[in-house]
Amino acid sequence: MKIVTQVKLMPKADQAAALRSTLRTVNEAANWVSGVAFERGVPREYELRKHTYAELKAQGLGAQAAQHVIKKTRDAYTTLKANIKAGNLGKPASKRRRKAESKPIVFRPEAAQPYDDRCLSWQYDQQTVSIWTTAGRLRGVRFACSPDALRMLREHRKGESDLIERDGAFYLIAVCDTPEPEAYEPAGFVGVDLGIVNIATASTGYRAAGRGLNRHRKRQLDLRKKLQAKGTKSAKRLLKKRSRKEARHTANVNHIISKTIVTTAERTGSGIALEDLTGIRSRVRLRKDQRTSLHSWSFHQLGQYIQYKAKRAGVPVVYVDPAYTSQQCSECGHIDRKNRVDQATFACRSCGALMHSDDNASHNIGRKAKTVWTAGRESRVPAIP
Known part of the structure; x- marks a missing residue:
């Protein structure tokens, strides 16, 4: 690789x-x-x-x-x-x-x-x-x-x-x-739900909160607005000096998160399941005050970091369809839009299961990955001599 x-x-x-x-x-x-x-x-x-x-x-x-x-x-x-x-x-x-x-x-x-x-x-x-x-x-x-x-x-x-x-x-x-190790047969899959409030939530219980990163982005945005409004030479020099500061901080956070997820999967002999979020920014319709958060969301970068670190470790990675992962109950499989009470709470209207919505989604992603892996893996039938 x-x-x-x-x-x-x-x-x-x-x-x-x-x-x-x-x-x-x-x-x-x-x-x-x-x-x-x-x-x-x-x-x-x-x-x-x-x-x-x-x-x-x-x-x-x-x-x-x-x-x-x-x-x-x-x-x-x-x-x-x-x-x-x-x-x-x-x-x-x-x-x-x-x-x-x-x-x-x-x-x-x-x-x-x-x-x-x-x-x-x-x-x-x-x-x-x-x-x-x-x-x-x-x-x-x-x-x-x-x-x-x-x-x-x-x-x-x-x-x-x-x-x-x-x-x-x-x-x-x-x-x-570098030589690429052969991916092993996973014992299961660590489902990873990517988001803005919580950057990544794994089905193993690991959760990377986005509160600190979102505060950092807000602080950088407010500072850029003030310096741009000021418009003096010293303000422009400071803007240039601080350029890419937010991007470097975000990349560092994503490196830490991806390394934690890949290390856990490698230690447990599991694969990693991610959502295929291609085109999500063009599909989603949000209020004007929410657009900055959506377009600052670095889900693609985090996914790329997870993928290349997993490839180096021989950990298989599977992408699944994100449809209904936040509405389906991971306990009984019931799908209902009303199951998602709010951003953080999932309460199944069929079996009564109560859990964090991101934890529920990560379990659904992991379960979908098993189906995708089974359907897509090579035949194990031995060749005829």
Whole structure:
């Protein structure tokens, strides 16, 4: 399985200037290639290379850098096409979709630039890299990372790495291809109900309350409003300094929750059952004061964290249909909209079972997963000799 490992570069002043200039140059070139691709109806990569490669070389880019600029541009249009096809940019007549289709893709000056092993080499013992730039090859550029990340790079790094600039700092994002353990046959399934009030509730009894995270989001939102309303230079500097603070905090919380769930499932020999919540934001209709909470809800990120951590541990993960999981009684199976008394209380109108609504939903999800796993697993019939 492929895992992304990020390291922070520690360049000297002249090295930092060369890296910054390189990113500006290659992204300006990518914008030009994007314009050519848009004018010619986004041709295939080989055809696009015929129209742009010679000019990129004339602009001073190396052969590999020019190839990567063309490939990066073509991949961006492939991603745009996939998003349009999946409906992520709205319906054909929507303003957002028309805007995306009516002009070429534009790359930010500090956008990521891919490097292969001919443009970038790693010296793990010295914790340095040698990297191509428009000012020549830089050698001995130091990088910093954790011991676990260094071991991952040394043992499993494979393929391209991306150079990015974020808030004045430079990072290399490397792809590591680690061996994937075979998923075991689960003894049962840990159902996980994802929500806003409670971020995750597992059928094992584990519950991650969202009160602290929601307070943090509210605090960050109020502060952003005040700084944006103030509009002074110092307010703008503080806004930039605090950018992505909420996202980093949310990611850290989701890492902790996902690790707890996967560790429990691995220890008990169980699988993990999650709801398939694809498209929930477009299906749900909420009041205006509730929309911020819905669109800040990071259920997809948490699901991705659970999935990749489970994959590394060999824990099977199953996605189930979320229909009626909050209305069905996990004790007797009776489905009634009135069973859900309020956000936190579930009271079955048939058998009288009383429990927390998220606990009830998690048990229903776990039970559904057993059916899905049984229906989808491979045949155990031995092959005929």
